[in-house]
Amino acid sequence: MTITLLTVFRFLIIMSTLSDSKSSNSLKLMDTVSYVAKSTIGRFFLTFIALHTAHFTTACIYSNWCIDMSFTGFFTGMINGHGPICHALMMVAYHAQHNIYTLLGTAAVGVGITWLTENIFTDTKKDR
DSSP, X not given: OHHHHHHHHHHHHHHHHHHOSOHHHHHHHHXXXXXXXXXXXXXXHHHHHHHHHHHHHXXXXXXXXXXXXXXXXXXXXXXXXXXXXXXXXXXXXXXXXXXXXXXXXXXXXXXXXXXXXXXXXXXXXXXX
């Protein structure tokens, strides 16, 4: 999904280059988008947005297509079950949400380890 977002950014840059007579502004925009996409924080936010979009979209489609929100829908859901499309939508939504939590947890651990090692190595250099 991140590749799709980068493709959209590139398309917007190309379109702004075609419609804009000043190429220096479009190059600055392209450099900015490229910098954000290559930075760790930029990738984190792009990944978070992509995962959230996947989760939100599939959850909305699942609730519209697969859930009968009525009294009789409760019983027909038990009898009919769900087809493979509904199951796939539910699994995509679940795994996207799970990956968001994994992304946040991994980022927190990474920041904590970075902070800890910087403090340890900074303190040992000050003592010498």
